Structure formats: C-alpha cells, structure tokens
Amino acid sequence: xxxxxxxxxSWNEAAxxxxxxxxxxxxxxxxxxxxxAGGTAVPYELMGGFGDFExxxxxxxxxxLAADDAVSTRCLEALEAxxxxxEGCGYYRLFLGSMFLNYGPFxxxxxxxxVVQINACDSQGKAAQIVSERYGIxxxxxxxxxxxxxxxxxxxxxxxFMASQYSDFITWAEKALGRRFDDGRFIETVYNATRTLNLWxxxxxxxxxxxAPLDERHLFTLFTPMxxxxxxxxxxxxxxxxxxxxxxxxxxxxxALGVEKMRLxxxxxxxxxxxxxxxxxxxxxxxxxxxxxxxxxxxxxxAVENGRWQPLPSPRENGVVLKSRDDAVRFLARWYLEAxxxxxxxxxxxxxxxxxxxxxDWGAKGVIIHLNxxxxxxxxxxMELKTILQEQGIxxxxxxxxxxxxxxxSSTQVNDRFDAFFESLxxxxxxx
Amino acid sequence: xxxxxxxxxxxxxxEVVSHxxxxxxxWKDRTGGKVLGYFCTYVPEELAYAAGILPVRxxxxxxxxxxxxxxxxxxxxxxxxxxxxxxxxxxxxxxDGVAMARTCVHIYQAFDSWQRHLPVxxxxxxxxxxxxxxxxxxxxxxxxxxxxxxxxxxxxxKQTTAEDLGKAIDVYNTNRRLLTKVYELRKAxxxxxxxxxxxxxxxxxxxxxxxxxxxxxxxxxxxTPASSPNNAPAAGVRIMIIGMEDxxxxxxxxxxxxxxxxxxxxxxTGTRYFWKxxxxxxxxxxxxxxxxxxxxxxASRYLEKPPCPQKDVVERRRLDHMLRLALExxxxxxxxxxxxxxxxxxxxxxxxxxxxxxHNIPTLSLEMDVTTPHGQISTRLEAFVEMLQMEA
Ligand code: SF4
Ligand code: SF4
Numbered sequence: 001x002x003x004x005x006x007x008x009x010s011w012n013e014a015a016x017x018x019x020x021x022x023x024x025x026x027x028x029x030x031x032x033x034x035x036x037a038g039g040t041a042v043p044y045e046l047m048g049g050f051g052d053f054e055x056x057x058x059x060x061x062x063x064x065l066a067a068d069d070a071v072s073t074r075c076l077e078a079l080e081a082x083x084x085x086x087e088g089c090g091y092y093r094l095f096l097g098s099m100f101l102n103y104g105p106f107x108x109x110x111x112x113x114x115v116v117q118i119n120a121c122d123s124q125g126k127a128a129q130i131v132s133e134r135y136g137i138x139x140x141x142x143x144x145x146x147x148x149x150x151x152x153x154x155x156x157x158x159x160x161f162m163a164s165q166y167s168d169f170i171t172w173a174e175k176a177l178g179r180r181f182d183d184g185r186f187i188e189t190v191y192n193a194t195r196t197l198n199l200w201x202x203x204x205x206x207x208x209x210x211x212a213p214l215d216e217r218h219l220f221t222l223f224t225p226m227x228x229x230x231x232x233x234x235x236x237x238x239x240x241x242x243x244x245x246x247x248x249x250x251x252x253x254x255x256a257l258g259v260e261k262m263r264l265x266x267x268x269x270x271x272x273x274x275x276x277x278x279x280x281x282x283x284x285x286x287x288x289x290x291x292x293x294x295x296x297x298x299x300x301x302x303a304v305e306n307g308r309w310q311p312l313p314s315p316r317e318n319g320v321v322l323k324s325r326d327d328a329v330r331f332l333a334r335w336y337l338e339a340x341x342x343x344x345x346x347x348x349x350x351x352x353x354x355x356x357x358x359x360x361d362w363g364a365k366g367v368i369i370h371l372n373x374x375x376x377x378x379x380x381x382x383m384e385l386k387t388i389l390q391e392q393g394i395x396x397x398x399x400x401x402x403x404x405x406x407x408x409x410s411s412t413q414v415n416d417r418f419d420a421f422f423e424s425l426x427x428x429x430x431x432x
Numbered sequence: 433x434x435x436x437x438x439x440x441x442x443x444x445x446x447e448v449v450s451h452x453x454x455x456x457x458x459w460k461d462r463t464g465g466k467v468l469g470y471f472c473t474y475v476p477e478e479l480a481y482a483a484g485i486l487p488v489r490x491x492x493x494x495x496x497x498x499x500x501x502x503x504x505x506x507x508x509x510x511x512x513x514x515x516x517x518x519x520x521x522x523x524x525x526x527x528d529g530v531a532m533a534r535t536c537v538h539i540y541q542a543f544d545s546w547q548r549h550l551p552v553x554x555x556x557x558x559x560x561x562x563x564x565x566x567x568x569x570x571x572x573x574x575x576x577x578x579x580x581x582x583x584x585x586x587x588x589x590k591q592t593t594a595e596d597l598g599k600a601i602d603v604y605n606t607n608r609r610l611l612t613k614v615y616e617l618r619k620a621x622x623x624x625x626x627x628x629x630x631x632x633x634x635x636x637x638x639x640x641x642x643x644x645x646x647x648x649x650x651x652x653x654x655x656t657p658a659s660s661p662n663n664a665p666a667a668g669v670r671i672m673i674i675g676m677e678d679x680x681x682x683x684x685x686x687x688x689x690x691x692x693x694x695x696x697x698x699x700x701t702g703t704r705y706f707w708k709x710x711x712x713x714x715x716x717x718x719x720x721x722x723x724x725x726x727x728x729x730x731a732s733r734y735l736e737k738p739p740c741p742q743k744d745v746v747e748r749r750r751l752d753h754m755l756r757l758a759l760e761x762x763x764x765x766x767x768x769x770x771x772x773x774x775x776x777x778x779x780x781x782x783x784x785x786x787x788x789x790x791h792n793i794p795t796l797s798l799e800m801d802v803t804t805p806h807g808q809i810s811t812r813l814e815a816f817v818e819m820l821q822m823e824a
Contacts, residue, residue, distance in 0.1 A: 019777050080539070083781055083782035083785060084779070084782060085770070085775075085778035085781065087773050088778060089775070098734065119562040119563050119745055122535070122536050123779070125563065126742075126775075126780070130779070131744060139746050141745045143563040143569065145564060146534055146562075157571070160571075161568050164568035167561065168568070348540070348541060348544040348545075349544070371505050376537055378607060380537050380541050381544065382541070383501075383502060384548065387502065
C-alpha cells in the first residue's frame with residue numbers, strides 16, 4: 001500500500017549535530033576538555049562530574065571508517081601490520097588501525113587523556129588495554145556481570161557490584177585527571193543523559209504506528225548524537241525537536257518510505273559501507289522498522305509488560321530527585337543493569353526472548369539477521385534465533401557480512417537471498 | 433574395558449584420555465554419582481566435587497563434523513564447535529548436567545546450545561567477573577559461588593558441609609601441587625618426561641576423579657627419577673606452548689619428532705588450569721564460619737590464578753606468569769597456538785611476541801582448526817626448530 005512520505009526535516013540538523021560532535025572530539029584538547037577513549041556504553045555520566053569532556057568511541061569511530069572503503073582497508077592493514085589478527089570486533093579493529101596510522105575520518109587520531117571501557121564484550125577491554133599502552137595513559141575498565149538471570153530483584157548484589165565500581169572509578173579518575181569530582185555536575189549529567197535516552201525510547205516507539213514514520217536506515221543515522229553526546233543539553237533539545245517532528249509525522253500519516261506492505265526488523269549492526277541494503281526490502285514494498293540494536297543500544301530503558309515495550313521515564317520526569325553522589329551512583333547502577341541491552345546483550349536466552357517480542361510489539365512479520373563476521377559479541381545466538389523466530393511464526397532470513405570489512409560482503413549474494421526470502425513471503429518486486 | 437589394562441600410572445592416564453567416556457561411565461556405575469560437564473577452567477570444580485559429583489571438562493575430538501551448523505555460526509572458534517559437536521553426536525550422553533563460568537562468547541554459545549538441545553537435568557551459568565583485579569570482584573564472586581553451591585545442592589538433594597568442601601579443596605590443592613612437581617621435572621637438562629606425556633596428565637586430571645588422579649601422580653613421581661640418565665638423548669631445544677585451549681597432543685608429538693622438547697606452557701589445558709592452590713590452612717575444620725571463609729578462599733584462587741586473555745584487562749598479569757615460566761624452564765622458543773577466530777587470544781599476540789623478543793625467545797604462530805593440517809605444521813615446526821638449533 002502507498003502512503004505519503006516526505007524527507008525528515010530534522011535530518012540536516014542531525015547531520016550538523018554529528019559534524020559538530022566529531023569536531024568537538026577532535027578539538028577537545030584545544031578547548032580544554034578531557035578526551036576519553038572508550039565505547040558507547042561506558043557510564044560516561046560519571047565523566048560529567050569532571051567537567052566538559054568528549055568521548056572518542058570505538059564503535060562510532062569504527063562505523064565512520066567502515067563507510068569509506070579505501071580508508072577502512074588502510075586501517076585494517078595497519079592493524080595487521082602491527083601483528084594483530086583478523087578476529088575480534090571490526091569496529092575496534094578499525095579504531096585501533098586508525099590509531100596506529102594516526103589518521104581518521106576527521107584528520108589525525110585525537111590523543112586521548114584516559115581510556116574508559118566496559119568489559120561486556122571480549123573486544124572492549126582488550127582494545128582499551130592496547131590504547132592505554134600505546135599512549136601510556138591511564139585506563140579503567142568496568143566489569144558488567146553477565147548471567148542468565150532476567151530480574152535484578154533476584155540479584156541485589158549486582159547493584160552493589162556496579163555501584164562499588166562507580167565509586168572506585170571516581171577515586172581513580174580524580175587521580176588520573178588531577179581534577180576534583182563535582183557531584184552537582186555529575187547529577188546534572190545523569191539527568192540529561194537519561195532524558196535523551198527516554199526521548200529516544202519514545203521516538204522509536206512511534207515506529208509501532210502504521211505506517212512507520214521512520215525506518216532503520218533513519219535510525220542508524222540519527223542515533224549518533226545519542227551515542228556520543230547524550231549528556232549534552234543541545235542533544236537533549238535536538239531529541240525533543242525530533243520527537244515532536246516524528247509525532248507530527250504520525251499525526252499526518254507520513255511514512256518513512258511511502259510503502260509498507262510488510263514490516264520487518266533487522267538484527268545486528270549494518271554493513272556500514274552498504275547502508276542502502278536496509279532499503280532493499282522497499283523494492284518489495286516492505287520496510288525495516290528497527291532493531292533491538294537501534295532501539296536499545298545506548299541502554300535506552302524499556303519496561304516490558306505483557307509483551308508491550310514502554311520507554312521508562314527519566315528520573316526528572318518521574319519526580320525522582322538525586323540528592324547526593326551516592327544516590328546518583330546507585331541510581332545509575334540500577335539504570336545500567338536494568339537496561340534491556342545489558343540484560344540481553346551477549347546473552348543468548350535474552351536475545352531469543354527479546355527479538356520475537358520486539359517483532360510482535362512492532363508488528364514485524366519477519367526478521368533479517370546479519371551474520372556479522374565483524375562482531376563476535378553481538379552475533380551470538382543468531383543461528384538459534386533464526387530457528388526460534390520460525391518456530392514462533394515469524395519469518396527469518398540470514399545474510400553473511402561484516403559491519404566493518406567490505407571484503408566479507410557480497411551484495412549480489414545478499415540481494416539474491418533477499419529476493420528469495422521476499423518471494424517466499426508472497427511479495428513481488430515492484431509491489432507497493 | 434580398556435582402562436583396566438594399563439598398570440603404569442602414565443599409561444593409565446593416557447588411557448583415560450583416549451577412553452574418557454568409558455572412564456566416566458564406569459565411574460558412574462561404580463559410585464552412582466552424577467557427572468557435571470564443564471566448559472571452562474573458571475568453573476569452580478571444588479564445589480561440584482564436594483557435592484559428590486564428577487566434574488568432567490567438555491573437550492573436542494579434533495575430527496571433522498557438520499552437526500553444529502544449525503546452532504553455531506562458522507565464525508566461532510573450532511574448539512567451541514568441536515565441543516558442541518561431541519554432545520550432539522551423543523559422545524557425552526552420560527553427562528547429567530552442564531556448567532559454565534563466564535569466559536568468551538564462543539564457548540558460551542556452545543554451552544547455551546548444549547543445554548538447549550541436549551537432555552540435561554541441570555545447567556548453570558556462573559557470572560565469573562571479567563575484570564579480576566577490582567576490589568568488588570571478590571565479594572561479587574563469593575555471592576556467585578554461594579548461588580552455585582545452593583543450586584548444586586538442589587540438584588543433588590544433599591547438603592554440602594564445610595567438611596565436604598574442605599576435603600574437596602584438599603584433593604584439588606594436592607592435585608595442583610603434584611602437577612606442579614611433574615612440571616618441574618622438565619626443568620632438568622634431560623627431562624625424564626616429555627611435553628606430550630605431561631599434557632596427557634593434565635588432560636587426565638580434567639577428566640578423572642582427582643583423588644584417583646592424585647594417587648597416579650604420586651606413584652608416577654615415586655617411580656620417576658629427577659632427570660633422565662646421563663646417557664639419555666639430549667633434550668633438544670626447549671619449547672614453550674602458549675595459547676588458549678590447546679589439547680591437541682598430536683601437535684606436541686610433532687614438535688618432539690623434530691628433536692625438540694616441550695618444557696612448559698601457558699594455556700588453559702596446561703598451567704592456567706592448575707596453577708595456584710587455594711590458600712586454605714586446614715583440611716577439615718572449615719574455619720568455623722562456613723561457608724564464607726571457604727568460599728572466599730576459593731574465590732581468591734580463581735581471581736588470582738594466571739588469567740586467561742579475556743580476563744586480563746587493563747593491568748596485564750598474564751605476561752608475568754608467562755615470562756616467569758619461560759625463564760625458569762630456560763625456554764628457547766615459543767609456539768603461539770591460536771584457535772582460528774579466537775579473538776581473546778589474538779588481541780594479546782603482539783604483546784606476547786614483543787615480550788618474548790625482548791628476552792631473545794623467538795616465536796612461531798600456528799593456527800588451529802578442528803582438524804590439524806599435520807603435514808603443513810610439521811614443515812613449519814622443522815624450520816623453526818632448525819633455526820633455534822642454529823641460534824643455540
Ligand atoms: S559487541 Fe560487537 S560491536 Fe560491540 S564491542 Fe563487541 S564485537 Fe564490537
Ligand atoms: S579457544 Fe578462544 S575463542 Fe575458543 S573457547 Fe577458548 S577462548 Fe574462546
């Protein structure tokens with residue numbers, strides 16, 4: 001069926017904001033800010049207590065590099081020339097290659113002041129170690145417990161464990177940076193970051209509407225400010241405007257692509273050098289409305305009740321006042337541990353539970369699963385996932401590729417697979 | 433039954449390794465106990481052993497297989513696929529339950545698919561910390577151990593007492609001590625035991641009732657002189673094996689065929705498995721405040737043992753252990769045995785090569801798949817050993 005569509009008005013603003021964020025990263029030192037090397041899931045709300053800072057994150061830096069074939073090849077070769085193998089996270093391999101080359105998408109690789117990481121996935125802590133050793137700068141790695149549990153209420157010690165690490169981090173960073181930690185700034189950062197995440201949760205939830213106002217290709221581009229600057233006031237404001245625009249699209253029945261005969265989810269990171277793959281289903285009148293990855297990546301909090309996913313309000317909206325450092329530390333520990341992303345990331349039963357649940361709640365009839373050779377972490381359980389989805393009456397197709405390395409990807413083969421999949425679903429090319 | 437045929441301790445251990453499934457079945461018949469298949473050296477076996485359970489490490493067979501394709505994507509390491517294959521092929525049909533302590537994502541998936549598709553009455557995932565040196569890691573692990581202990585008790589329907597656990601710790605510590613003594617034999621110029629034989633002894637330890645294994649080790653040590661007679665052939669160049677999961681004894685035999693000797697190792701079917709005892713002073717009293725003092729002692733051991741690369745983040749501890757062994761055993765060359773797709777290990781390789789180079793220890797990297805291309809490996813090994821001989 002055809003629906004009205006129009007370009008997203010916030011698109012240019014998002015592009016400007018991304019550009020600004022990357023400029024801020026590369027100019028952090030000149031502007032007297034702390035530059036932290038790490039990943040997008042570090043609890044960098046804590047960094048807010050040390051004043052202005054920027055984050056150069058392996059995932060987004062790597063994703064940017066991956067989009068440029070020539071640059072990404074140079075980075076991968078530089079890494080291999082330093083003796084590293086082809087295994088491990090593709091993002092971090094590009095990030096480290098860029099570091100060794102001292103070359104990146106925005107000029108020279110910016111020398112960080114400290115490294116802060118989490119060790120949820122095996123590549124994160126190891127990559128942090130390499131950056132820390134390369135520059136001789138202090139590093140800190142948070143340990144994220146992984147388990148088969150689903151409810152935090154059964155593991156109160158996990159909150160203690162996280163909270164104790166946050167306190168350790170504050171002491172460590174005061175020493176590493178020679179700066180005092182400011183509780184007020186920290187609490188403000190928590191408020192801003194959680195507000196951005198809630199807004200993101202509301203935005204992606206609007207994609208449950210038929211027709212979907214946005215598609216996965218939009219989300220993959222729009223999520224950068226949230227990943228790198230969710231604590232900044234201008235990023236909060238941007239998300240407020242974006243939410244208002246998407247609400248307007250819903251009100252006016254404006255669709256992402258003008259077609260929506262069927263909705264699909266994507267599972268995994270995209271091949272960044274071939275993002276239009278996510279629009280390929282539109283040739284058959286189908287639209288990819290999102291993924292667990294884009295919905296939950298920056299630890300967007302959702303409550304899931306009776307199969308319905310509801311974005312959780314931020315503390316300020318909820319009337320929760322964080323009165324002290326300890327209050328905020330405990331709040332943050334709980335927030336992180338309750339994030340769907342950590343409960344289900346690197347956790348096969350979690351993934352097998354969450355993807356069918358999202359498909360049902362977002363009305364997707366099928367899931368496109370990326371067997372991503374660039375991500376041993378997030379690709380876990382994907383073979384089992386295909387079977388589980390099919391058992392639950394949700395169509396599933398896998399394709400092989402890599403989020404970071406084009407050499408692992410054949411668009412002809414992938415398109416052929418997709419053609420066969422869509423035809424098996426009764427869709428025809430040119431359908432709308 | 434093959435096991436009973438051998439009478440010499442080393443031969444018995446070798447037979448256990450090659451007839452591991454028969455051994456476990458026989459143990460079950462004999463004791464009526466349960467067998468727990470475990471997936472990583474971070475599983476605190478003492479707790480299972482104290483509950484009267486036989487912990488058996490799930491290992492691969494190094495034979496081609498195609499049964500794991502619907503469950504594990506081909507980019508995950510050959511070892512984890514080989515392990516799952518053994519389950520799917522019914523080789524471990526005597527295993528009553530499975531346990532896993534958090535390590536890498538590869539083996540975790542093998543564990544998950546195992547408990548999903550194979551009939552087990554018990555499965556447990558222990559959230560072993562991934563950064564071992566932080567202050568919160570110890571109390572966190574103690575809580576995890578309490579939950580593991582409680583779940584084992586529910587499974588077996590029996591309480592584990594402080595005395596049971598104290599005895600289990602004693603048996604395990606004894607095993608660690610004896611294996612260390614066996615390793616020390618290879619410090620000699622002409623070691624009286626070969627690297628491949630020692631690897632089989634460690635593997636047997638992972639598969640056998642540790643008390644029985646201890647008896648075999650005691651007997652072996654009693655019969656074995658501290659070094660080969662003076663007229664024994666020279667040891668050849670002294671090689672160290674470094675890696676992740678390296679249970680392919682055949683590769684060590686190939687090294688030995690070149691005239692070299694494997695004198696020590698740093699991998700998880702070697703020193704990383706048994707190194708470091710639990711610091712528990714008494715075998716039977718339990719210290720009066722069971723379970724925390726005992727569980728605390730167990731937690732310390734697993735946090736402080738030589739770490740696997742996945743857990744060796746920020747401050748490196750793995751390299752210290754490796755270097756100490758290399759120097760103590762007068763290593764002249766090191767084989768970096770790398771399971772294809774093993775990301776945890778690959779991140780460490782440049783740091784290892786650099787460290788060993790600084791100590792004039794050349795390295796050779798060998799990549800392993802489910803089956804080992806022996807011909808190709810032999811040629812590279814011969815060239816490597818020749819180079820070392822020339823340098824010696
Ligand atoms: S989960 Fe994937 S993308 Fe994330 S750090 Fe691990 S390998 Fe990289
Ligand atoms: S060999 Fe490496 S990838 Fe495989 S199970 Fe061991 S640590 Fe994991």
